[in-house]
Amino acid sequence: MIYKTFHFKTLLYLLPAVFIFLTFNVIPGLTSLVLSFFDFTGFETNLFRNFVGIDNFIKIYEDKYFWIALKNTFLFVFGAVFIQTGIALILSIFIFFGNFKFSVLVRSIIFFPCVLAPVSVGLVWKKILEQDGVLNSILGLDYSWLSSVSLVMWLIIMVNTWQWIGYNLVIYYAGLQSMNIELLEASDIDGANWSQKIFTIVIPLLWPTTILNMILNLIGGFRAFDIVYVLTRGGPAHYSEVLASYLYYYSFSAGGPNKMGVGASVAFVIFACILTIAVARIIVSKKLRKES
Amino acid sequence: MEANKTNNYGASFKRSPIFYIVTRIVVLFFIIIIIFPLLYTLSLSVRSPETVYSARYFLIPYEFSFANYIDAFVNAEQKLKVSFPRMFLNSAVVTSLSVTLIISMSIFAAFAFSHLRFPLKESLYNVMIASVAMPAQVLLIPLFYILIYLGIINTYQAVILAYAGFLIPIGILILRMFYEQIPYELTEAGTVDGASDFQLLMKVLLPLAKPAIATCVILLFLDTWNEFIYAMIFMQDPTIHTVPVGLAKIGTSRYQVNIGTYSASVMITIIPVMIIFAVFQRWFIAGMTMGALKH
CATH class of the missing domain: 1.10.3720.10 (MetI-like)
Known part of the structure; x- marks a missing residue:
């Protein structure tokens, strides 16, 4: 029978999962925040010996590459949230209403890169974008794409979009399949043309799916590391560094400064960004609920 | 089969030749964009080492060979341990x-x-x-x-x-x-x-x-x-x-x-x-x- 109050046996169901969750997720997460106020290189036995206050934060504040990494992270997130979601929206509407004979196959092809490792995807594109790569042969150019300070971040965004667009596409497709079609049929009788239908009916009806896709891409955008690591390693000269790769560079990279405390303070910044977004999201959704 | 089913969500999508053509072009463009990098990498991998830098239309090798795969296995074992x-x-x-x-x-x-x-x-x-x-x-x-x-x-x-x-x-x-x-x-x-x-x-x-x-x-x-x-x-x-x-x-x-x-x-x-x-x-x-x- 189901106990209506807390019963000791409940712990048996709960404990293994909660123990692992606390030990390998919550505790390291909180420790990471604390460690950002200490200076350590990774060779000490006691990490908490050398308290330095906010020195680590001052260090990253004064480092211009931190600001580049922060700017790049926001640029990457912007690309994922707006460009990638936008393209997926248009593509899903075209495939859904285009009456394709092989629409399942089309979706499967566009979805396929999502199941690949970002490392494999990054390496596929790396050879294409290199100076003697096929992109230059097609365009008849001799341009070193990945060494361009102004273009490199956009190329990383493009490769990321290439990999994940199918994910947003299938989510949109699920939204389209569950859409209320009576409005569309009614608009037919009123003589609406296809572009009016898309802009005045389909896109507004898909709004909840758009929000979902944007949130997924926002969370994914802050995670980006693998693609940056294999495509550029943050180069040229740290100009394509994102927060995660900047953290890696400061704490673990073989040729890096090996300052783990600074790495922890970068983790603090990532943590703060995600928390701000999460709180903002809760406030906005509460407001929307009140209004409706 | 879903593949043969066409939807009926409004006749205006079907009536419009512009919509028909635009969707075909855009979707074909994206399929090529998705497939090309993978096909290109596959193409490079099955070229014989002598012809690796050239192929018909970027993709079809002049000479097929699995030598690269053998090399890949040997290379991993020797360099990566x-x-x-x-x-x-x-x-x-x-x-x-x-x-x-x-x-x-x-x-x-x-x-x-x-x-x-x-x-x-x-x-x-x-x-x-x-x-x-x-x-x-x-x-x-x-x-x-x-x-x-x-x-x-x-x-x-x-x-x-x-x-x-x-x-x-x-x-x-x-x-x-x-x-x-x-x-x-x-x-x-x-x-x-x-x-x-x-x-x-x-x-x-x-x-x-x-x-x-x-x-x-x-x-x-x-x-x-x-x-x-x-x-x-x-x-x-x-x-x-x-x-x-x-x-x-x-x-x-x-x-x-x-x-x-x-x-x-x-x-x-x-x-x-x-x-x-x-x-x-x-x-x-x-x-x-x-x-x-x-x-």
């Missing part, structure tokens, strides 16, 4: 054990969340939801030290436990949602018949939860098989490198391998996934779509 089969074995061990561990614990914990009462239930659940949005890199440095203190750094257990801690909320979220969708009458009937909570979980909920468990398996499989940064930092011993870590080392090594060997190495990691995807594509797409709705 870990062969491709060993990398696949490492990935298979890590993935299967992590997924089994996470799911077997989530099945019970999600039940406690959905059907039992305990203090701080919703607070704990909110912490789990919040942790799903946290990037893995936030935990990197402290986890590294916890694994050192536990004496399991550079072993499979290090990565398996790190994955378990990081991904367990996903399993619990999906299964809890599913358990709660199961009609109340079903569980009520069980309790009236005098079933214990354990029997209720095993005999009533679990058999119904198979699709949810399948969703979890797919999501967790992809997350753990493709994971890179934990596997790279917590298992630095070359003999236990997973596939992405080994491949990244080959691809970004300062001692450049030639482009044919490079492409063959990349294809060795892509082809098995491609085959699995071709067989289970419906499940993959449905699983990832369902997984997305948890947010």
Whole structure:
């Protein structure tokens, strides 16, 4: 029978999962925040010996590459949230209403890169974008794409979009399949043309799916590391560094400064960004609920 | 078959030749964009080493050869000290054990969340939801030290436990949602018949939860098989490198391998996934779509 109050046996169901969750997720997460106020290189036995206050934060504040990494992270997130979601929206509407004979196959092809490792995807594109790569042969150019300070971040965004667009596409497709079609049929009788239908009916009806896709891409955008690591390693000269790769560079990279405390303070910044977004999201959704 | 079914959502989409042409052009463009990089890498990998820099229309090799694949296997073994089969074995061990561990614990914990009462239930659940949005890199440095203190750094257990801690909320979220969708009458009937909570979980909920468990398996499989940064930092011993870590080392090594060997190495990691995807594509797409709705 189901106990209506807390019963000791409940712990048996709960404990293994909660123990692992606390030990390998919550505790390291909180420790990471604390460690950002200490200076350590990774060779000490006691990490908490050398308290330095906010020195680590001052260090990253004064480092211009931190600001580049922060700017790049926001640029990457912007690309994922707006460009990638936008393209997926248009593509899903075209495939859904285009009456394709092989629409399942089309979706499967566009979805396929999502199941690949970002490392494999990054390496596929790396050879294409290199100076003697096929992109230059097609365009008849001799341009070193990945060494361009102004273009490199956009190329990383493009490769990321290439990999994940199918994910947003299938989510949109699920939204389209569950859409209320009576409005569309009614608009037919009123003589609406296809572009009016898309802009005045389909896109507004898909709004909840758009929000979902944007949130997924926002969370994914802050995670980006693998693609940056294999495509550029943050180069040229740290100009394509994102927060995660900047953290890696400061704490673990073989040729890096090996300052783990600074790495922890970068983790603090990532943590703060995600928390701000999460709180903002809760406030906005509460407001929307009140209004409706 | 869905492939032959055409929808009827409004005649104006069908009537308009502009819409018809625009959709064909745009969709064809995207299919080419998606396929070309993969096809190009495949093409490079099957060219003979002498003709690797030239092909008809960028794609069709003048001379087919599997020499690059043999080179790729030899190169991995000599330079990395870990062969491709060993990398696949490492990935298979890590993935299967992590997924089994996470799911077997989530099945019970999600039940406690959905059907039992305990203090701080919703607070704990909110912490789990919040942790799903946290990037893995936030935990990197402290986890590294916890694994050192536990004496399991550079072993499979290090990565398996790190994955378990990081991904367990996903399993619990999906299964809890599913358990709660199961009609109340079903569980009520069980309790009236005098079933214990354990029997209720095993005999009533679990058999119904198979699709949810399948969703979890797919999501967790992809997350753990493709994971890179934990596997790279917590298992630095070359003999236990997973596939992405080994491949990244080959691809970004300062001692450049030639482009044919490079492409063959990349294809060795892509082809098995491609085959699995071709067989289970419906499940993959449905699983990832369902997984997305948890947010």
